[in-house]
Structure formats: structure tokens, C-alpha cells
Amino acid sequence: MASFRELLAGAKSRIREVDTDEAERLIQAGALPLDVREPDEYEQGAIAGAVHIPRGNLESNIEGRVHDRSAPVVVYCAGGVRSAFAAETLQQLGYQDVVSMAGGFNRWKDKGHPWRVPATLTPDQRNRYQRHLLLPEVAEAGQQKLLASKVLLLGAGGLGSPAALYLAAAGVGTIGVIDMDVVDASNLQRQVLHNMDRVGERKVDSAKKTLTAMNPDVNVVTYDTRLGADNILDIIDGYDVIVDGTDNFPTRYLVNDASLLKRIPVVHGSIFRFEGQATVFAPYDGPCYRCMIPEPPPAELAPSCAEAGVLGVLPGIVGSIQAMEALKLVLGLGDPLIGRLLAYDALEESFRTFKVRRDPACPACGENAGPIVIAEYDELCMPHPKAPPAA
Numbered sequence: 001m002a003s004f005r006e007l008l009a010g011a012k013s014r015i016r017e018v019d020t021d022e023a024e025r026l027i028q029a030g031a032l033p034l035d036v037r038e039p040d041e042y043e044q045g046a047i048a049g050a051v052h053i054p055r056g057n058l059e060s061n062i063e064g065r066v067h068d069r070s071a072p073v074v075v076y077c078a079g080g081v082r083s084a085f086a087a088e089t090l091q092q093l094g095y096q097d098v099v100s101m102a103g104g105f106n107r108w109k110d111k112g113h114p115w116r117v118p119a120t121l122t123p124d125q126r127n128r129y130q131r132h133l134l135l136p137e138v139a140e141a142g143q144q145k146l147l148a149s150k151v152l153l154l155g156a157g158g159l160g161s162p163a164a165l166y167l168a169a170a171g172v173g174t175i176g177v178i179d180m181d182v183v184d185a186s187n188l189q190r191q192v193l194h195n196m197d198r199v200g201e202r203k204v205d206s207a208k209k210t211l212t213a214m215n216p217d218v219n220v221v222t223y224d225t226r227l228g229a230d231n232i233l234d235i236i237d238g239y240d241v242i243v244d245g246t247d248n249f250p251t252r253y254l255v256n257d258a259s260l261l262k263r264i265p266v267v268h269g270s271i272f273r274f275e276g277q278a279t280v281f282a283p284y285d286g287p288c289y290r291c292m293i294p295e296p297p298p299a300e301l302a303p304s305c306a307e308a309g310v311l312g313v314l315p316g317i318v319g320s321i322q323a324m325e326a327l328k329l330v331l332g333l334g335d336p337l338i339g340r341l342l343a344y345d346a347l348e349e350s351f352r353t354f355k356v357r358r359d360p361a362c363p364a365c366g367e368n369a370g371p372i373v374i375a376e377y378d379e380l381c382m383p384h385p386k387a388p389p390a391a
């Protein structure tokens, strides 16, 4: 039977140890710091950007948090013992480029390397977001990202309502809502943020009441104004993601051009009668709205929602998909709908996805596009969603 000393010596003989200077060089070159200490140790100070998985949860959580087994990892604990065992375990799990930091965080601090006190969740937040914390892909670091994130909703209507509710519930820390209308009883068939008591109230105020009553962590910033060329750059500035629930072409083109300029991804959604669509426009990473729909259809082919109608629940489904895509973008999770258009048919109850490609000749994001000019576009009615491109 091996003693602790023999176990440790054995582990150290099978891994690579680095000193704190080498660890800092590796981290600066892109290696991932992995902190395997207990939560109470981590909360008092850690290396910036560290992924925190206590040693006891390492085997069960690492695959969900570090997907790339060839990625360089610097494991550390307080003194270099737990990290030595952790490094060996990671090697056994197939991680190919793992080093253990000798002397651990204590020596790192003593030598004057940079560190920070990580933001931590309160007990109430731990309780509220428990189901997120159980997901290794989200966990505390992901929840902190959500709480620090800022998502702007264009419209507190059919699409904005479900998107706002779910984003607030998930703990997106700042939710901007822009809408210039008042609550009308004829909205309530689909705009679930509002209710009969609020008829006649500003929609943004009603949205704020609903969202803050649901989650006091959320700071709701309201813009009771019309989104226009004169204010859009100021309004969208600083947001991480824009969720577009607008229902007219001029605004969509305006949002497209401004978001390209500010390099903010837009989660687009549209609905018509029994059909909906969603996609993500990631500036210069994927197609933009102008790549997908180079110009608006003639107004006579674009009946408005008021003229054509929309079945309740449909905006709930499309707006929820938009909220999901926004969360994924904030968390850097999975495959967002970049370059893909998701089309939903409620009558068939079917989802289809279609590829959307960047247009090299796009006047907004193409190779030879001129400087982006933010301008008002002509008023048009609500569009019929463009027929999905051939698969």
C-alpha cells in the first residue's frame, strides 16, 4: 500500500510541473487557468479568467467546461498538491497539454503575479439559478456572465414579450426595452408581458413592472421612443446582443446597418399568420439582414400584422427561440443560428433550417461595401416573411 508521499511523488513523476513565471507566460499565451480549490478558497482570490472546478468535481465536470482536449491547461490549487493529482487525472481523461503550477496560488500571490477577487453569487442567487449551476456548461461562471450581460429588446410586443420574460428569468443583468406604444387590449392575445390593468399604460413601463417583479436581479432600462437614425447608435451602444422583434422593413435595415457599425449581433425573428422565422446576424462573421433580404418587397406584397393576423402562441415560440439564441451568444454556448434561417410552420408543426450565405457583394457587409451610413428608410408595411431560400 502506497503512502501519501509515494502517491504524490508518483503523480508528479507522470506530469509536468511549471513554476509561477512559466505558468503566467503560458496563460498569457492562451493557456486556460484551471482552479481546483474549494469554493471558499476560490472566492477569496483567483487568477483572472480561471475556470473553477473543485478537485472533488473535476472528473464529472471537466468535459462540460473544457471541450477541447488538446487545449493547453494550467492547473493550480493552493500549494501544488491537489493540482498535481488533478493534472494526472486530466491526462488520464485524454487532456494532452496539462501542467500543474508548483507552489500553487499562494506562491503566485507571493511572487506578485496578478489576481482578482471573483464575483460570486449570493445565497439567494444560488437558489434562484440552481438549475443553471447544475449545468457544467453554464455553472457559476456562466451565470456571472449572464448577470453581467446587457441585452436590448427592440419592441415589447409579440416577440419581445416572451423573449423578455425568459431573459429576465435567466438572470440577464441588464435588459433594455424600446417601444413607443401603449398597452392595448387587442395586444393581449399575444403580448404576454402586459395585462388588463395596464391598458393605456406605456408598454415600456408595463414591461419593466413585469420583469422586475419576476426577477429583482434585472435592471430594466426603458426607451419610450421611436427607434430612428438619430438615436439608434446611442441606444444600442454597450449592449452585447440585440433581440429584434420589430415588424417593419425600414427599422430592420436601420438596425442591421447600425449593428454592423457597432459590431453587435442581432437575433432576428419574424412572424406572419401561422409561420415564423429566426436567425442570428453576427457582424462580419455571418450574413447580415441585407445579405439575406437585399431589398424590401413592394408594400402591396407585404400585408401588415394588423391586416393579415397572427395566431397566438406563434410569437411565444419564435420569441422564445430568440431568447435562447441570445443566451447562447452571451454564454458562448453551442451553435447559434449564424448563417442559418430557422423556419417554423405552426400548421404543419415543423421546423426547417436553411443555409443563408454572406453575400460578397452585400452593400452593407460585403468586401467592397462603402462606409456604413445610418439613415432613415421609407415607411413600409409589415412584410410577409421572405420565402425561405432553396435548401
Ligand SMILES: [Zn+2]
Pocket (backbone or CB within 6 Å): 287, 288, 289, 290, 291, 292, 359, 362, 363, 364, 365, 366
Ligand atoms: Zn451583408
